[in-house]
Amino acid sequence: MDGRRETHGVRDGRDADRPLRYAYLGPAGTFTEAALLGVEGAREAERRPVSSVPVALAAVRAGEVDAAMVPIENSVEGGVTATLDAVATGSELRIVREALVPISFVLVAAPGTALADVRTVSTHSHAWAQVRGWMDEHLPGADYVPASSTAAAALSLLPGAGAEPGFEAAVCSPVVVEQHPELEVLAEDIGDNRAAVTRFVLVARPDAPLPPRTGADRTTLVIPLWEDRAGALMEILEQFATRGVNLSRIESRPTGNFLGEYFFSVDVDGHLHDARVADALMGLRRVCPSTRFLGSYPRADHKVATVARHHSDGAFREAAAWVAALQGHGDPGPAAADGGPGPA
Numbered sequence: 001m002d003g004r005r006e007t008h009g010v011r012d013g014r015d016a017d018r019p020l021r022y023a024y025l026g027p028a029g030t031f032t033e034a035a036l037l038g039v040e041g042a043r044e045a046e047r048r049p050v051s052s053v054p055v056a057l058a059a060v061r062a063g064e065v066d067a068a069m070v071p072i073e074n075s076v077e078g079g080v081t082a083t084l085d086a087v088a089t090g091s092e093l094r095i096v097r098e099a100l101v102p103i104s105f106v107l108v109a110a111p112g113t114a115l116a117d118v119r120t121v122s123t124h125s126h127a128w129a130q131v132r133g134w135m136d137e138h139l140p141g142a143d144y145v146p147a148s149s150t151a152a153a154a155l156s157l158l159p160g161a162g163a164e165p166g167f168e169a170a171v172c173s174p175v176v177v178e179q180h181p182e183l184e185v186l187a188e189d190i191g192d193n194r195a196a197v198t199r200f201v202l203v204a205r206p207d208a209p210l211p212p213r214t215g216a217d218r219t220t221l222v223i224p225l226w227e228d229r230a231g232a233l234m235e236i237l238e239q240f241a242t243r244g245v246n247l248s249r250i251e252s253r254p255t256g257n258f259l260g261e262y263f264f265s266v267d268v269d270g271h272l273h274d275a276r277v278a279d280a281l282m283g284l285r286r287v288c289p290s291t292r293f294l295g296s297y298p299r300a301d302h303k304v305a306t307v308a309r310h311h312s313d314g315a316f317r318e319a320a321a322w323v324a325a326l327q328g329h330g331d332p333g334p335a336a337a338d339g340g341p342g343p344a
């Protein structure tokens with residue numbers, strides 16, 4: 001490098017001299033912070049803890065930070081609606097990478113507290129949803145107080161944290177206990193699903209550079225569907241099916257405007273620079289002109305998409321050249337080496 005700072009794909013090189021700034025759901029010790037710390041360069045960057053996903057994304061949109069790390073999907077509860085809704089509406093944003101974080105929970109309390117003293121538990125709503133089985137068994141009837149994050153709930157139990165928290169225990173990440181060993185650990189590994197994983201995405205502004213194609217990529221789209229007619233969803237899905245584009249997630253969310261007005265939040269296997277994905281996007285644009293492209297980025301699990309020969313880049317190239325030649329607009333060129341069906 002020429003002495004300038006690396007921009008890690010979240011902004012272009014124009015103001016590369018200042019450190020990168022990231023927003024995340026804080027305070028330190030949240031699962032979101034763990035996802036962010038896995039991003040190359042994030043430990044040296046300026047990290048701004050915020051109180052919610054919409055606040056994090058508003059900071060990106062306002063240019064106060066370069067990107068925000070937000071949860072998008074967890075293996076137990078499915079899509080994170082606060083994130084799906086916040087990226088689907090408002091000014092455009094771009095997902096530039098994803099991170100997978102294994103989730104394990106501990107139950108903590110103020111020093112000297114016993115499990116028998118616990119009547120009320122606080123944590124983030126996603127965490128609460130993932131420990132309900134343990135709670136029913138070990139703390140039946142415990143009341144729940146929602147918190148802005150797991151770490152926020154735990155830190156308010158520390159001696160000297162301020163006003164009485166209104167709960168005796170909190171569910172959080174073991175990382176919070178490493179940072180605050182004075183917390184009393186009442187139980188460990190209390191998640192109902194030991195293999196729980198949350199997928200986070202790093203969201204930047206739309207002028208962020210498009211991450212290069214790796215062959216193991218994901219593309220996220222928002223497809224509004226408010227044409228109330230038979231077959232409208234089928235017509236959208238056909239755009240993917242006929243081009244061999246696999247969907248890895250599809251969720252419908254209300255737009256919030258009228259009852260019955262929905263958008264689909266969709267992840268597909270592949271990159272904008274894969275011909276089959278680009279062609280599906282062109283089809284979608286015709287069927288649903290307000291489709292929103294949220295980004296193409298490498299999959300954290302490096303899973304390579306399976307692509308049939310007739311959906312390969314070469315097949316699309318050869319077919320386009322054939323049609324252009326028929327139209328008299330160009331030279332068909334040599335048939336693609338990587339597998340176009342070719343003339344009979």
Ligand SMILES: O=C(O)C(=O)Cc1ccccc1
Binds near residue numbers: 032033127148151
């Ligand atoms: O509150 C946190 O620590 C978060 O980062 C949100 C969250 C909570 C539970 C599982 C995944 C993310």
